[in-house]
Amino acid sequence: MTERKPPGMGFESFVERQIRAAEARGEFDDLPGAGRPSRAVADTAYDEMWWIRQKLAREGVSVLPPTLALRKEAEDTLAAAYAAPxxxxxxxxxxxxxxxxxxVMFKPPPGPPLGLKPYDTDAVVAEWRARRTG
Structure with a gap:
């Protein structure tokens, strides 16, 4: 686009005119996904942060701060321990x-406070035994 907006013409009408001219020349005909709805719009309810979520997922970025990720890991590990053979x-x-x-307890956390203390291994084993017999 090298054409400049003429004086006195509104910016919106200038841009719309350029878009219509490009459509008439067929410049939008071979775009990937042409004629299909966006996957983000088709697959989910409207979420204004959909593009950020997709970008983070593509890049493999963790969304949780380290302390919250550890809380989740601790919960999952406790559940796995209760199901252990x-x-x-x-x-x-x-x-x-x-x-x-x-x-994490002995160094300053990079995110919100952890709010956990180490599990009592013997208490978890006792609970594991009680669940297996019950």
């Missing part, structure tokens, strides 16, 4: 997540 697996899972919790 042996006591040794329960202890390994809980001891592993406790190491990560302690690391």
């Amino acid at each position: 042996t006591e040794a697996v329960v202890r390994r899972l809980i001891d592993g997540v406790n190491v990560r919790i302690r690391e």
Whole structure:
């Protein structure tokens, strides 16, 4: 686009005229996805942040701050421990997540406070045993 807007012509009408001229020349005919609705619009209810969410997903960026990601990991690990097949697996899972919790407890967090303390491994094993017998 090298043409300048003529004086006295509204910007919107100038742009619309250029778009109509480009359509008439067929410059929009071979665009990828032509004639199909946008996947973001077709697949989901309207979300004004849809393009940001898609970009983050494409880039593999974590949306959660590290402390919140650790909270989620701790919850998932506790659930996995309760479903574990042996006591040794329960202890390994809980001891592993406790190491990560302690690391965050003893250094300043980069996000919101963690709000967790290490799990009592013996208490988790006792709960695991109670769930297996019940």
